Amino acid sequence: MRYLRYIFLLIGAAIWIVALSPDLSSKMTAQDSYRFGDLYRLSNLSQFKDPRAACPDYKAPAKSTSKKVHLYLIGDSFTEKERVGQKDFAADAYTNVRWGEVLHFKPDPAEVNILLIESVERHFRDKFTAGPLTNLVADSATFVNRNFDQPFMNKLDDAFRSKSTEGRLDEILFQNDFVLALKQLKADFNYKIFNRVNKEVTRVNDDKNIVYYMDTDTDTTKLTSSFSELSNSEVDSLVIHLNKSREIALKLGFDAVVLSIIPNKVSVLMPDYGHYNSLIDKVYSHPALEIPYIDVYQDFRKMGDRAYLKGDSHWTCAGQYLWLNKANQTINQLANKPIL
Secondary structure (H helix, E strand, C coil): CHHHHHHHHHHHHHHHHHHHCHHHHHHHCCCCCCCCCHHHHHHCCHHHCCCCCCCCCCCCCCCCCCCEEEEEEEECHHHCCCCCCHHHCCCCEEEEEECCCEEEECCCCCEEEEEEEEEEHHHHHHHHCCCCCCCEEECCCCEEECCCCCCHHHHHHHHHCHHHHHHHHHHHHHCCHHHHHHHHHHHHHHHHHHCCCCCCEEEECCCCEEEEHHHCCCCCCCCCCCCCCCCHHHHHHHHHHHHHHHHHHHHHCCCEEEEEEECCHHHHHCHHHCCCCCHHHHHHCCCCCCCCECCCHHHHHHHHHHCECCCCCCECHHHHHHHHHHHHHHHHHHHHCCCC
8 A cells, every 4th residue: 555655646746747847748748738729628618619620721912012021920829820820921931929039130131021019909908018019139140039048946936836837737637538528517517507617718698608707807907808997098108118119120120010909809799798998999099109000800890709719719710811811911011111
C-alpha cells in the first residue's frame, strides 16, 4: 500500500510539472480542447457543441498597385495564424504580431509598409486607456520578438500562476472525448433541472445563444463589457492614444496605419441586453480620429447569428470573409495613396 501511495504521488507530481510548462502541456495534449468552440469548452452544453470546420480558401482580391505591399498586423485571436494568413491579403509580404509580442521594425523604402491594428471590442479599452502602442521598436532589422528574456523570478511567478496552470491541467485531464461526454451530461442536467450554467458564459436571446461573461458583466472593473459605462472623456482619451500610436508608427517608417475593432458577440446578437455603450461607433465617429478604420458592426448586425459561431465567441467563415473583403479594400486604397 505504501508503494502504491508513492506511485500515485509520482504520477500526480509528473502531471503537475507538465501543467506548469506551456511547451510540455501542449505536447502532452492529444486533442485540441477548443475543437467544439471556446464557449462550449466553458459551458459544456450540448446545444452549443459546434465542431470546428475548416473554412473554404478565401480568394484575396488582386493588388491595385504595382508597388510591393507589406502588411504588418498587430492582432488577437480573431487574426491568429489558424484563421488568417498572407494568402488572405492583397499584399506581397505579411507579418503577424500578437499583442504580447514586440515588432522590431526597419522600413523598406521599396515597399508600402501598412500597419493594421486589430482588437476585439472587449479588450480595446484595456489596450488604449493607459497610452498608445508600446510594442513597436525601431531597429536595424525587422523581426518579431516572441520570447521575452524575463528575470527568473518572473518566469517562476508565471509558471505558478494558478489560472494558467489550472487551464493546462484541465486541458490535459478533462478535455478528452470520454470526460467531455460526462461533463456535458452534468451541464445539460444542471441547465434543464436547475436552470444553471457555467458562470463564465451568459445566455442571451431567450437562451438561443451564449456569449462570454466578460462581454455582459456590468459590474466588471476591467472595462471588458459592452454595457459598462463609457464617458465622453474616456473616448477622447482613447482617440488621443490612437492618434499618438499612428504618429509613432509613421515616425518609425510606416506609410499608413489602419484600425479595426471586432465587435463582441453580444454587441451584435443582443445589444439591448443592457445599455450598450456603443464603443465602436463612438471611436470611429470621433471628429479627432486620424486613423482610417475597418467597420463591420452594422454588417454583422444585419447578419445576426450568421456572423458568429454557435459554440464560440469568434466569427464564422462568412463573418471573417466580410471583414477580409473590407480589409483588402482598405489596403488597396492605402497602397495607392499612403497616408503620410
